[in-house]
Amino acid sequence: EVQLVQSGAEVKKPGESLKITCQGSGYFFTSSWIGWVRQMPGRGLEWMGIIYPMDSDTRFSPAFEGHVSISADTSISTAYLQWSSLKASDTAIYYCARVRADCTPATCRAGAFDIWGQGTMVTVSS
């Protein structure tokens, strides 16, 4: 079974650092982009960024670039979302999701999110 399992809920103070994890199984982790999506309380989905684990090629939304980092460890099929200094406005559920490849005869590109993790609730409060 293809699945993504995320780390558990976190409660942090403003200014603290945090790294949350997303472990993939049941598929070739290195050869699929994997991404992160934010959902603030009562709000919609926000696309944060994606990483290609094989070469760590990373693409960010301008709204998140510089505030979070995305990385991956292929030896344990795990992707990471990391903050060096949390803000109260980072309080949200964070989902990781596998990106399916959309292919034409000429090329393949990153597409929709086809497998989702269960989400990690991050609460930042003083």
Added chain:
Amino acid sequence: EIVLTQSPGTLSLSPGERATLSCRASQSVSNSYVAWYQQRPGQAPRLLIYGASSRATGIPDRFSGYGSGTDFTLIISRLEPEDFAVYYCQQYGSPPPYTFGQGTTLEIK
């Protein structure tokens, strides 16, 4: 960055009825690279449709999608009780970010 606008914001229907959800892009989405997701309360989103009209694995055929250019539609032909949820469209036709719409809430009338 492509902005997606979904309408209506809330749709109130009864089981058995047909639901039509709209997603309009601020500029043309290349190759109709639009996806639709369903999110039930307390759950992660689930991919329904990709490439504007292709159903994802395991998705019932009462869900269908179509559209091109800037206008895309998700149709649920006969609503089941489990279909009442929030639906999001997403485009991935331009360089990242692959933006989402703001969502349509489908509620029981």
